[in-house]
Amino acid sequence: MTKFVQVCLNGLTLGSLYALIALGYTLVYGVLRFINFAHSDVVTIGAWMAFVFAGILGWAGTDSPLIAMPVILMLSMAVCAALGFTIERLAYRPLRRAPRLNVLITAIGVSLLLQNAGQLKWIFGTQPQAMPKLLSEQALFTLAGVKVPVVDVVVVVLAFVLLVALQWLVFRTRLGQAMRAVSFDERTAALMGVNVDMVVSYTFMIGSALAAAGGMIYGLKYGSLLQSADSVWVLLGLKAFVAAVVGGIGNVRGAVAGAFLIAFIEMFGAAYRSPQMRDVYVFGILIAVLILKPGGLLGKATVEKV
Amino acid sequence: MKTLAERIAAHRPGLLRAIGGSAWPIALGFLFAYLMQTVLAPAVGDFYGKMMLDVGIAIVLGVSLNIVNGYGGQFSIGHAGFMAVGGYVAAAIVFYGSIKLWGSKDIHGGFLGPGELLLVTGCLVGGGFAALAGLVVGLPSLRLRGDYLAIVTLGFGEIVRVLLQQTDDVVMDPRKVEAASPIDLADNLGGALGFFGAPRYLDPKNPFWIWLFVVVVLLVAYRLKTSSRGRQLLAVRENEVAAEAVGVPTTRVKVSAFVLSAFFAGIGGGLYAHELGNSLRPTDLGFQKSIDLVIIVVLGGMGSITGVVVAATALTILPEVFREFSEYRMICYALALVLMMILRPQGLFGLRELWELAPWRKVFRRGGR
Structure with missing residues (x-):
């Protein structure tokens, strides 16, 4: 029973992390119909920016996490939002009408650029760094014999708050309405007076800000930051992407559902089967879903139109 | 009035002519590879010799990716996975095969000797296994296109890497190898440390097989491009729906492109595994390697062999x-990819070959135009 609760808790925190990242993929796919391969690198940069800001602010101890946490989170999200805006403006916008393959290759190019630029000496360097412990690892409470540390609670609560905020943004505001309109039919939305370029820019900024939150959560939960081109980051982004696809890409609620599903399967597979095979489970699910229900669990089947 | 089938049949060359037409380029390839081995390799020294080996293997892998990526427009970013399958199978065959046949893992026989024939067998079998993997990956492409296919190929590459990392250590003791059956040895591929000890048949002094395979892959790629199957592949690339509408069996065309491409990638992996100075580790044949190959195809021109x-x-x-700017290497590649897609999306050469480029047109122009 203790093991079961522990695995559930791990799945919950990992699922929150995946959900925040998966939303970035799904939002961009919703409006532009392409997979933003560079998204996982925005996550990386978000995590590293959190590390940098934590260093600059000097709040490396756990003295005042109530101030340090939100400030670092906000700064990191702002930097990543600016980064997302820049990427879209410089790399993707010139290719808005180009074949999708070209956009895909560009996205891979941007991804490589961010990874390798982040490794330069005068940016983040190639040394792994330990994220300052902003939150204590002491148990907040004990549940069925499992100590629930403060970090896990904060991670889940933070993710939950951001997810609710995004729901509100997409379904209750004018911007969200415009986003849904562009997602439904870009040209008609433009004819109805929606500024498509602006909506796309906002979408990238929102997705990237969520990615920064995801990156920071990763740093808080797992403690060490590897160099920006390390495959850990690629794998993190890939799994979040798998979550978005499994839930039905372009579907905001689907991404969250998919994220928790993937995280729980990964955690239970690792705990009860073989821990080395956890990546294989995730990609196995992806291939199975793509073959059996290509639209994803909550997505609609689409028919290719000429 | 003859039927269409009869008219096509009238254009088909006789059996002898077809064999002759296929044989002379191969013979020329043998001659070329032989000259590389006997004349050029001793002349250039070890440093440039090694560089030429790398160039040859890069050509095999790049042209193989070009078949599926350039001709077919099916974006594969897990090509190193096929390379890994071929490389590991070839290395296992040559390493364990040498011990079983001759009692030691060392190089056996000289130029064109039995050891090298085992190497070629290993590469071909490795290519076969990679082709099988290509079939498995190609089949989902019935339902997936574009981005999704890219993800599946990427997932395939990652799965291959993870599975290879789970294998057991290489069996170094000749007596144990002789006692074990081939099935038992299939799991002893070195795990995360990599497959060490495969005999290095290909060194700067012995580039023969690399260049022979380079010629073969170039020939196959060229003849595919000018054949009706290649035209079908190009049609799928340009517009899949339109291609299907005019009767191209898109599924079969795409899957066979995957299989062929994977086969040559496997051979490339087999050559890579036996080249002096390379280490066969799962992490070396991961995502980064796939991206290197994609960059070669995208920059060179999607569909252009030369x-x-x-x-x-x-x-x-x-x-x-x-070398001193090596930390900027990938940044330059990445910038080149992005700029290339914005400014010249078809790649430097596009679909054209070297002799079809504008300055040469006048030289090679056929009369009457």
């Missing part, structure tokens, strides 16, 4: 020349 050859050569030599 373009890919030029890009493979340049991208193998340039990092050696600019």
